[in-house]
Amino acid sequence: GKFGPYGGQYVPEALMPAIEELTDAYRRYVLGNEDGFMDEFRERLADFGGRPTPLQRADRLSERYDREVYLKREDLLHGGAHKLNNALGQVLLAKYMGKERIVAETGAGQHGTATAMAAAHLDIPCEIYMGERDINRQRPNVFRMKLNGAEVNPVTAGRGTLKEAISETMRDWATTVENTHYVIGSIVGPHPFPVMVRDFQAVISEEAREQSIEKAGELPTDVVACAGGGSNTMGTFAGFVDDEAVALHAVEAGGSTLEVDEEAGVAPNSASLYTGEEGVLHGARTKLLQDSDGQIMESHSISSGLDYAGVGPELAYLVDEGRVSPVAVDDDAALEGFHRLSSTEGIIPALETAHAFGFLEEHHEELGDRVVVNVSGRGDKDLDAAIEETDKR
């Protein structure tokens, strides 16, 4: 469970039995396909989720940037984001482990919605922890979680965002490990969560690799994905990591600026890979936004899904190794990317996804002839925020 100095299992003793049980189940069912687990996972992802998602040529953006731009359409996955790949895998695994209850955290509400959908589909009770602040800025998703039969527990501690929601969910899990599985939303947390979530999301790049060879006749020169915790990022990169010729770009939230105000303990961005320091959060050693005393700083982003002070240990490692290049795109550029994809390609992206299109606008000259961009989610959940933010500017 180590990626160089990153990863590990920095959890309280009370959680170790659950972590060991999960590591055993991961090895048997995900790596070993025991009882045909992975076959059932893939069949349900196809029939319930609607996989495979298209790799679609973006004609307007290809013209604008004078190179082939392909969109991996995870926004077309059932629920409107890549989150279902991981949520379905983990809820199915919980069933194979004989668990009777599901808990999960969410920030943007996409992961919470995907978990609620998967729990309804597989008939298992589900409770979602969500920060008060995020409940207020992602209302449509809160309604969807309840419609899918999940209970939504508001988290009022701290700033009421993702960080507190994850801590609250881990506290619940520590006392309910016997009958409960914690469906974590990204490639974060103690081993085996980061590798398991990456393995469930890797279907994105397995398909994109094949589709790129089919449509473009060869591998892409560049693969681009936004990065919050890093699950859609590593899912889009996993199948290309061994192809050294394929450049991998992780686009983080540059927020309002990259300048950090140490005094206030507030980072006006969520660029953990770009400006973070090594530290431990939510059970894993990784790169974090922290002040000089090592206190985790409050992050910021126009998008809830990227508003997280940490990042997956695997991504931190690949950045240190020089295999993944981290880029920060600020709120303004993300908002422009949101409007550009909507008006030129007829696809309204999630504000998280929009950061990847802000990157393309600013850096396309540095890229090669064939660029694959992951459209991690659709923007229905963000319409109010996008309109408000646009009116402000």
Ligand SMILES: Cc1ncc(COP(=O)(O)O)c(/C=N/[C@H](C(=O)O)[C@@H](O)C(C)C)c1O
């Ligand atoms: C449409 C969309 N795109 C990208 C992300 C970033 O999460 P990663 O893919 O795990 O980096 C997200 C993250 N959403 C999570 C959520 O909905 O709860 C997020 O807030 C946390 C789990 C990180 C998202 O919704």
